[in-house]
Amino acid sequence: MDHALNPSFLPPGVRYFGHFLSAEEEAAITARLDAGEWSNALKRRVQHFGYLYDYKARTITADAYLGELPGWLEVLAQRLVAEGYCEDLPDQVIANEYFPGQGIAAHIDCVPCFSDTVISISLLSQCEMIFRRPQGPEMVGVLLHPRSCISLRGGGRYDWTHEIPARKSDIVNGVKIARSRRISLTFRKVIQTAPHAGPSR
Template sequence: MGLPRFAKPKATNESSPNLYVANCGPAVGLDFDTIRSVFGSYGEVSGVYSADESGTRVIVSFVENSAAKAALEALDRRPCQELGGRVLHIKYSVFQPPVEKVQVNDSVTVCLETSDMKIPGLCLIHDFITIEEEKELLAAVDSRPWKSLAKRRVQHYGYEFCYETRNVNTNQYLGELPAFASTLLDKISSFEELSNSLEMGLDQLTVNEYPPGVGLSPHIDTHSAFEGSIFSLSLAGPCIMEFRKYTDGDWRLKSLDSEVENSDCSSSFLKRAIYLPPRSILLLSGEARYAWHHYIPHHKVDFVNESVIRRASRRVSFTIRKVRKGPCQCAYPQYCDSQK
């Protein structure tokens, strides 16, 4: 399927059904559904797309030129209360022929809320932190050394995760979690949806930095390595996370650094997908944590239903877990390395 590509905004007043809108997009806290809703008050919107990889500029495409003109005249260079009071900078734009072809999401519907996923134990909180808090967290990790892997960079706190064994060495304690992690734990405890799954003594944090096009191959976090719930905070850029649950026993724990997403060897699995916007936090507990493989497709572009979202220049995730000191005795032995 060819992806739509747009020219830079025109400097003239020539009419077009496509508007280039600056100071607007996921990187400034505005999701595509909200943008569609606001612009939709001026006429039927056929699509909202990322204009580039910054996440701060979008293309809003209308069905009719007159609707685009009405939106431009009403919103250009004026504070829009429905979009957080942001002052938008709007010009006309035009389509260019498609320049690349990709397959994304394998036609699976991308959910925006975990209630639509129908996976027990999964919970997503939007806007878990503010834009200012996001900047502070990114500055905190960028002031510390990164470890380079094949395609991304990582930082480990509490205990180091060993990708070769998909486990941790409990004899190699790195020290207490940094102050910025303690702040996150305090915030988690303030959300009822998350605090019920907050185990005492979360003691391991992995920070991942993903450049565009880099994701994670399908895996279940090793049962014998971590106990209880897993929290994952998304910063800087959006992505889609997909989930698979195998129903015929044909499943494999994948290396986090596998070069190939090849777990489609079995057709006997359930599949779900969810959009993770910046500053959201995802909880995996119970069945979602122990029985479902999760992964991030290795794409530079994601389709979120009718919208095209280009990955940002970076995405940073904070994964917070509790290291297990004994064998796992969960209720999902078919997926459990301690019980196989």
């Protein structure tokens, strides 16, 4: 997996940054999330901030606005802009919780809903993210370490799917490493909302 952290092996527009958060920041964010209310609407637990994403319709409806990001997330969003990770200030965040054996299917984040940059910050456990080109056989695996950040824009945002394989361990340098509880924070900028939820597609 050494090659997974070499930018030359990443899909175009995908950038990986290790050590985005300190251990203290990671602990504080985890505590804030656990003091909040996790939703069990999916197979994994989630929390929405800013806007509620409709997973069934795969869109954001006009009545999905939840309010401004809480201060601690607003600080992170501003930091992402100030340090050049994205240009548009994110106003929507989803916290996803994964236990060993849980993952997320291959997908491309809603194109008309969000701007050209999607950023995910990892907490607590490593996992592998897989990128695939729907038009061909190309596949790239990226090991996401705790407290790291990955940014998707351009081709990596629109032309490649990304997924977290649902498994209990990852192979790192030929060694099997067990996963533990993992939380991801996905930052996005909403650019369009639908008037109402449509059929699933």
